Structure formats: structure tokens, C-alpha cells
Amino acid sequence: MSADGTVGVGPWPGGRQAWPDLDVDGVRRYDPELLEHGDRRNVVDRYRYWTVEAVVADLDTRRxxxxxxxxxxxxxxxxxxxxxxxxxxxxxxxxxxxxxxxxxxxxxxxxxxxxxxxxxxxxxxxxxxxxxxxxxxxxxxxxxxxxxxxxxxxxxxxxxxxxxxxxxxxxxxxxxxxxxxxxxxxxxxxxxxxxxxxxxxxxxxxxxx
Structure with a gap:
């Protein structure tokens, strides 16, 4: 939670031109909607801006x-x-x-x-x-x-x-x-x-x- 009481993070810093590559190793990792509008989900920082499918796939490697x-x-x-x-x-x-x-x-x-x-x-x-x-x-x-x-x-x-x-x-x-x-x-x-x-x-x- 930030100092102003909001949960999560805002849009990706620097705007669209600064976005990371959406796909990593041929797999869609980042969600364009979250990058553009911010990620207010209850997830650890490691998974900020990640798609649900990418989070599940990463968790599956270490459950x-x-x-x-x-x-x-x-x-x-x-x-x-x-x-x-x-x-x-x-x-x-x-x-x-x-x-x-x-x-x-x-x-x-x-x-x-x-x-x-x-x-x-x-x-x-x-x-x-x-x-x-x-x-x-x-x-x-x-x-x-x-x-x-x-x-x-x-x-x-x-x-x-x-x-x-x-x-x-x-x-x-x-x-x-x-x-x-x-x-x-x-x-x-x-x-x-x-x-x-x-x-x-x-x-x-x-x-x-």
C-alpha cells in the first residue's frame, strides 16, 4: 500500500514507449491493460503487471x-x-x-x-x-x-x-x-x-x- 492509501502500483513508469517486452521466451508475461492502467491486485511485487496465466505458470515451477x-x-x-x-x-x-x-x-x-x-x-x-x-x-x-x-x-x-x-x-x-x-x-x-x-x-x- 502506498503512502496515499492505494494498493498496488500505477501505470508502468515512462509510458507506453518504456514498456518491457510483453513476451518473455515466447510466452506472454506482461498484461498491456495492467501496464497502461496500473496493477492494484493483491500480488507480491515479483508478479506486478504479469498476466494471470504467467503467474500460475511460474507458481507451478515451485509449488x-x-x-x-x-x-x-x-x-x-x-x-x-x-x-x-x-x-x-x-x-x-x-x-x-x-x-x-x-x-x-x-x-x-x-x-x-x-x-x-x-x-x-x-x-x-x-x-x-x-x-x-x-x-x-x-x-x-x-x-x-x-x-x-x-x-x-x-x-x-x-x-x-x-x-x-x-x-x-x-x-x-x-x-x-x-x-x-x-x-x-x-x-x-x-x-x-x-x-x-x-x-x-x-x-x-x-x-x-
Whole structure:
């Protein structure tokens, strides 16, 4: 944010005659509309004026090999924030389990840059994970769950989250290799699903990134 409160950057300095080459190595990198009018998107400086396709292609060269999955049976509002956090930590993919439609408002447009895959049910997700050779780890404070802190989170995995208030469904629990919980010390029974997802993803980052 600049000193006057505006987000991003204005038109490319020097005008059209000073624009960089739009194509780099035969690929369209810069967006003429952004160069001319400015780039007010919520992106890091590295990607200023880049096309969405160029940003996605660059991210694809360095995404991390963990996946995030969240159940969506009642149009959970947390899904958008989970997608935004997954983008921040360069997750390989976000998997939406259940309803295809989800509230994108919390994603703050990051779903344009983050790969999102849909599964109609948990069985479909489990089949995908088995075929990919990726273990599914649930995150929920259930009886018998083990602390996330100190757990040897594998480099390649799916972190699976349930919906706000109800947590992981019975089918989701059965599909998990292990269920992990985030240790809490206050009076609340649980923390927000979006916050739990952020903590779990950052735990993966501290192990592997």
C-alpha cells in the first residue's frame, strides 16, 4: 500500500514507449491493460503487471507437494480463506469435497492462481489420494487424535479438514491415515476451521520449506 492509501502500483513508469517486452521466451508475461492502467491486485511485487496465466505458470515451477482438502456439505464460508492460505504457502492443490459451489469471497481472488480440484464425496478423494500415493491426514480435535505438534508430517500428504462446528465427517475420519489435533489451552472447544488450516499448513512449512 502506498503512502496515499492505494494498493498496488500505477501505470508502468515512462509510458507506453518504456514498456518491457510483453513476451518473455515466447510466452506472454506482461498484461498491456495492467501496464497502461496500473496493477492494484493483491500480488507480491515479483508478479506486478504479469498476466494471470504467467503467474500460475511460474507458481507451478515451485509449488510445494502438500495438498489441502476441505469438506463442503453446507457451503462453508471458511473455504475461501483456506484457498487464500493455500496460495500463500504454495500448496499443490486445494480439494473441495462435497458441493462444487463454494463461497469465493474469502479467497480474495487467489483462486485464480491456486489449483482447485472438486471431489463429489470423500470416497472420490480417497481414491485420488491412493492413486497418487499420498496419505490423507485429518485435522480435528477428536478422541484418539494425536497432537500436530511433534508429528512427523510427511512431505507429500493431504491435510483434510471438516466443516466449521461439525468437524470431519465419519467418512472423512475413516479415510485418514491419522487424525491430528492442534493443542489448545483456553476455554473454547475448538478454533475456527480456517485458522486451523492455516496452522496446519504452516506446520508443514516449518518441517519442509
Amino acid at each position: 510445494h507437494p502438500f495438498h489441502v482438502a476441505i469438506e463442503n456439505w453446507t457451503h462453508d464460508l471458511n473455504i475461501g480463506s483456506v484457498v487464500r492460505t493455500a496460495n500463500a504457502f504454495a500448496a499443490a492443490e486445494v480439494h473441495i469435497v462435497g458441493r462444487r459451489r463454494w463461497n469465493r469471497r474469502g479467497a480474495m481472488v487467489t483462486d485464480r492462481y491456486q489449483h482447485v480440484r472438486h471431489h463429489p464425496d470423500v470416497a472420490h478423494l480417497a481414491d485420488w489420494a491412493a492413486a497418487a500415493g499420498v496419505p490423507v491426514l485429518g485435522v480435528d480435535n477428536l478422541p484418539g487424535s494425536v497432537p500436530l505438534e511433534g508429528y512427523p508430517v510427511p512431505r507429500e500428504c493431504v491435510l483434510l479438514f471438516g466443516q466449521e462446528s461439525v468437524g470431519l465427517s465419519d467418512e472423512a475420519r475413516a479415510a485418514c491415515q491419522d487424525v491430528l489435533h492442534i493443542r489448545q489451552f483456553g476455554s473454547t472447544r475448538s478454533i475456527n476451521a480456517g485458522a486451523a488450516a492455516a496452522i496446519a499448513m504452516h506446520t508443514w512449512i516449518t518441517h519442509h520449506a
